[in-house]
Amino acid sequence: MRIAFAGNPNSGKTTxxxxxxxxxxxxxxxxxxxxxxxxxxxxxxFAGDKEVIAVDLPGAYSMSPFTPEEGITSxxxxxANPDAIVNIVDATNLSRSLFFTTQLxxxxxxxxxxxxxxxxxxxxxxxxxAEKLSQKLGCPVFKTVSTENKGLSEMIAKAxxxxxxxxxxPYLQADINLHDKAAVDAEDRxxxxxxxxxxxxxxxxxxxxxxxxxxxxxxAALTFPIVGILVFAxxxxxxxxxxxxxxGPLVADWLVGWIETFQGWVAGQLENSPAILSALLADGIVxxxxxxxxxxxxxxxxxxxIALLEDCGYMARVSxxxxxxxxxVGLSGKSVIPVVIGTGCGIPAIMACRTIRDERERRATSMLxxxxxxxxxxxxxxxxxxxxxxxxxxxxxxxxxxxLVLIFLGALLIKAITGYKYRKSFFIMELxxxxxxxxKFAFKSMMERAKAYIVKAATIILICNTVVQIMQTFDWxxxxxxxxxxNTSILASIASPFAILLIPLxxxxxxxxxxxxxGFIAKExxxxxxxxxxxxxxxxxxxxLAMTGGANTVAMTMGLTSVTALAYLFFNLYTPxxxxxxxxxxxxxxSKGWLWGAIGLQLCTGYTVAFLINQFGTLFTEGHFAAGxxxxxxxxxxxxxxxILIGKRVRSHFDEQYELHRKVVKEGAAA
Amino acid sequence: MLAQFTLKRRGSxxxxxxxxxxxxxxxxxxxxSAEPGKTYIVKEINTDDxxxxxxxxxxxxxxxxxxxLVSKKKKSCIVVIKDGRYNLDNLxxxxxxx
Amino acid sequence: xxxxTVIAVIAIAAxxxxxxxxxxxxxxxxxxxxGCPYAGSCTKHNNTGGCS
Numbered sequence: 066m067r068i069a070f071a072g073n074p075n076s077g078k079t080t081x082x083x084x085x086x087x088x089x090x091x092x093x094x095x096x097x098x099x100x101x102x103x104x105x106x107x108x109x110x111f112a113g114d115k116e117v118i119a120v121d122l123p124g125a126y127s128m129s130p131f132t133p134e135e136g137i138t139s140x141x142x143x144x145a146n147p148d149a150i151v152n153i154v155d156a157t158n159l160s161r162s163l164f165f166t167t168q169l170x171x172x173x174x175x176x177x178x179x180x181x182x183x184x185x186x187x188x189x190x191x192x193x194x195a196e197k198l199s200q201k202l203g204c205p206v207f208k209t210v211s212t213e214n215k216g217l218s219e220m221i222a223k224a225x226x227x228x229x230x231x232x233x234x235p236y237l238q239a240d241i242n243l244h245d246k247a248a249v250d251a252e253d254r255x256x257x258x259x260x261x262x263x264x265x266x267x268x269x270x271x272x273x274x275x276x277x278x279x280x281x282x283x284x285a286a287l288t289f290p291i292v293g294i295l296v297f298a299x300x301x302x303x304x305x306x307x308x309x310x311x312x313g314p315l316v317a318d319w320l321v322g323w324i325e326t327f328q329g330w331v332a333g334q335l336e337n338s339p340a341i342l343s344a345l346l347a348d349g350i351v352x353x354x355x356x357x358x359x360x361x362x363x364x365x366x367x368x369x370x371i372a373l374l375e376d377c378g379y380m381a382r383v384s385x386x387x388x389x390x391x392x393x394v395g396l397s398g399k400s401v402i403p404v405v406i407g408t409g410c411g412i413p414a415i416m417a418c419r420t421i422r423d424e425r426e427r428r429a430t431s432m433l434x435x436x437x438x439x440x441x442x443x444x445x446x447x448x449x450x451x452x453x454x455x456x457x458x459x460x461x462x463x464x465x466x467x468x469l470v471l472i473f474l475g476a477l478l479i480k481a482i483t484g485y486k487y488r489k490s491f492f493i494m495e496l497x498x499x500x501x502x503x504x505k506f507a508f509k510s511m512m513e514r515a516k517a518y519i520v521k522a523a524t525i526i527l528i529c530n531t532v533v534q535i536m537q538t539f540d541w542x543x544x545x546x547x548x549x550x551x552n553t554s555i556l557a558s559i560a561s562p563f564a565i566l567l568i569p570l571x572x573x574x575x576x577x578x579x580x581x582x583x584g585f586i587a588k589e590x591x592x593x594x595x596x597x598x599x600x601x602x603x604x605x606x607x608x609x610l611a612m613t614g615g616a617n618t619v620a621m622t623m624g625l626t627s628v629t630a631l632a633y634l635f636f637n638l639y640t641p642x643x644x645x646x647x648x649x650x651x652x653x654x655x656s657k658g659w660l661w662g663a664i665g666l667q668l669c670t671g672y673t674v675a676f677l678i679n680q681f682g683t684l685f686t687e688g689h690f691a692a693g694x695x696x697x698x699x700x701x702x703x704x705x706x707x708x709i710l711i712g713k714r715v716r717s718h719f720d721e722q723y724e725l726h727r728k729v730v731k732e733g734a735a736a
Numbered sequence: 737m738l739a740q741f742t743l744k745r746r747g748s749x750x751x752x753x754x755x756x757x758x759x760x761x762x763x764x765x766x767x768x769s770a771e772p773g774k775t776y777i778v779k780e781i782n783t784d785d786x787x788x789x790x791x792x793x794x795x796x797x798x799x800x801x802x803x804x805l806v807s808k809k810k811k812s813c814i815v816v817i818k819d820g821r822y823n824l825d826n827l828x829x830x831x832x833x834x
Numbered sequence: 835x836x837x838x839t840v841i842a843v844i845a846i847a848a849x850x851x852x853x854x855x856x857x858x859x860x861x862x863x864x865x866x867x868x869g870c871p872y873a874g875s876c877t878k879h880n881n882t883g884g885c886s
Contacts, residue, residue, distance in 0.1 A: 160796060161819065281821075389812065398823075492828065496814065
């Protein structure tokens with residue numbers, strides 16, 4: 066049996082879906098979070114003996130699709146023939162929500178209305194007569210609070226019992242020609258007046274919506290250009306500081322202490338065994354994976370804080386205040402959402418770009434969103450911050466801030482290449498009511514992410530580390546490599562050619578090249594590989610927090626200065642993301658041209674940023690350019706030339722198109 | 737490249753100036769000139785974009801319905817449409833005649 | 835070949851085996867993004883959620 070959950074965006078569908086199925090789908094207090102339909106079985110306590118599958122659909126305002134998400138909903142409801150529909154209605158906005166409800170009721174499938182967010186109504190003194198509403202609509206109406214599991218069991222029981230019956234509609238759209246816009250409009254208006262009448266009869270409000278409240282004053286301040294952005298910067302700085310400088314490392318130190326002890330123990334046990342075993346198990350597996358897992362606390366805290374931010378409704382305000390800025394670079398405020406999601410993981414961020422209507426904006430956003438460091442890059446940042454900059458908080462903030470700068474620059478570049486087409490791009494964003502973020506939910510979300518992180522570490526990263534360890538221990542004849550002759554190992558010989566390309570960037574060493582390459586499988590691998598290749602684990606030192614002993618050994622072993630370390634860090638952060646994310650980009654771009662353009666852009670960006678930092682940083686600190694300046698310069702020149710060429714080609718192509726268009730318009734005008 | 741930008745920018749700026757002037761002289765006010773705290777009735781919606789029109793409609797923003805301006809900023813504003821609060825950019829505000 | 839060595843070899847083999855098997859099973863299930871927290875709700879490989 067299938068029950069579809071449909072309703073307006075941000076009405077509480079996904080929260081209810083999670084409550085009923087026990088899943089933890091992504092919830093955010095702004096529309097556009099659910100991007101596809103999801104199916105899962107209802108929990109036993111709700112379904113009883115029957116097997117009931119719940120389908121969570123993206124939010125829609127009506128059956129005529131305006132955005133892809135609405136398209137999914139209306140298509141599903143029309144074609145998949147669910148046995149029943151649960152229409153989740155935001156009780157705080159009955160007049161808007163019922164439009165969709167009346168359309169659903171016309172389908173003939175039994176509908177149960179879940180009047181959600183009634184707790185907010187209680188607080189504000191808004192009363193809705195559910196009985197009367199049920200009479201008027203001709204379907205059962207239940208008051209629910211999905212965040213507190215109130216009213217859910219009764220509602221679902223009713224829905225299940227109604228399955229298979231036929232729904233009579235209280236209002237039927239007249240038979241009109243659906244292609245006649247005027248007729249459709251007229252019908253829609255009639256429907257709205259029907260809805261308005263119902264609302265007038267069943268709803269009594271204490272606080273008129275149009276009245277200005279304290280929340281409005283806060284919103285006005287938060288969306289005020291300068292103040293709002295500063296507040297956002299401060300908030301994000303707070304998030305990064307707490308997760309990567311204070312609380313995160315605090316817990317991580319303790320964890321790493323245990324991992325080190327364990328590693329020491331394993332090594333001790335294998336003292337009398339062949340050295341490769343010790344290398345493989347103690348250094349490769351325990352050491353490599355341990356290095357990555359050691360950063361788990363940082364990632365967890367960050368995810369927790371971001372979940373809180375998303376849940377309270379702040380993100381919609383951020384999107385609104387960033388819109389003017391984003392507009393200047395050819396994007397819009399809608400692009401803010403993927404960027405913020407990107408601080409967690411780049412793949413859902415790229416997926417979230419679907420809510421952007423304008424095609425060029427959408428593609429631009431999806432290729433730029435990975436410049437914001439994702440959760441997997443946090444270990445890399447933390448590693449270098451700790452080893453080279455005494456764990457200073459400004460390092461990670463700089464990485465995110467710089468990522469944002471790169472997004473802007475990248476957007477400008479894309480705008481320049483594709484040519485600015487004057488297109489009216491409207492921005493409208495619903496500002497949901499502020500709500501106290503659910504700590505329980507944030508905690509649950511954090512644990513889910515933690516589990517995923519560990520799973521990834523125990524599988525992909527583990528295998529990668531093992532392979533790397535083997536490749537660096539043996540040479541091509543499968544003899545164990547001698548001490549001091551590491552560059553005869555398999556790994557060295559593969560990575561060395563790439564290392565040469567990286568000389569102008571300051572880290573033309575095969576070990577670092579190898580680490581960067583493994584980063585494409587998973588960014589955490591950079592840390593893992595470095596741990597394996599340099600035989601290090603103690604990236605976050607327990608006693609040596611002052612980083613006198615621990616960090617300097619790390620620094621010396623890697624042979625990097627502060628300048629080159631920064632260059633290497635930025636290189637890894639701003640190059641193309643892991644393969645999984647590239648795959649996501651591929652399915653979003655739907656065009657090989659754009660995909661390769663994206664990868665090219667990202668490669669060039671990472672290379673250029675590292676090049677500039679290395680060369681000018683060395684110039685600044687040592688008074689001369691670093692090695693490989695000229696070759697690097699030539700490479701940069703080639704990149705610039707390529708960009709200009711592509712730009713010219715794309716633009717002339719567009720001119721052709723535009724010319725044709727103009728001809729058509731002229732003909733149309735003449736006709 | 738740069739010249740092209742400034743040209744386009746000037747172009748769009750001129751376009752919107754003309755629009756507002758023409759509209760205002762025809763006796764119509766757009767949401768841009770609304771006062772915060774006041775409620776108006778929507779008289780017309782000129783977005784040139786059918787989908788946008790439909791979308792606004794679904795939200796409850798159509799001819800004959802009240803819309804309240806809550807706050808106004810240089811490039812955007814916050815309005816109340818049928819119990820929901822929305823942030824609109826100026827392009828959109830311009831297209832709503834009150 | 836002392837006890838520690840034997841255990842170590844078995845341990846390594848076991849760990850790698852289970853890791854590889856887990857990945858294989860996930861691929862079979864259709865889970866393309868291993869370890870990704872959004873694996874369930876992502877529309878990348880969601881057949882029913884086809885967007886234009």
